[in-house]
Amino acid sequence: PTEIRLRALLIVGTDGKVGEVRIDPADGVAAAFTSAVRTAALQWRFEPLVFSRWTVAANHGKRMLEKEAKPFSLRYEFRFACRDGKPQTGAAATGSG
Secondary structure (H helix, E strand, C coil), rough: CCCEEEEEEECCCCEEEEEEECCCHHHHHCCCHHHHHHHCCCCCCCCEEEEEEEEEECCCCEEEEEEEECCCEEEEEEEEECCCCEEEEEEEEEEEE
């Protein structure tokens, strides 16, 4: 069975929503597959990446928790195949973005 693999970089905003999908042009995959990946990935939601840090105010000695959300990226590989006459799809993170 033939399997089509398409790699993409998902850019996730501070709200956890995928805001951009960058398809790897080296994969040379048909437009229908790149369109399907882009449409699906733009609907995905992730837990926002939040950095927390405690600070101490010098004059009051009070501690405050500061939280800051940051955008991040994830690399994914999408797979499309037909086995026993049935379409199959899959996606997996491939490492650091």
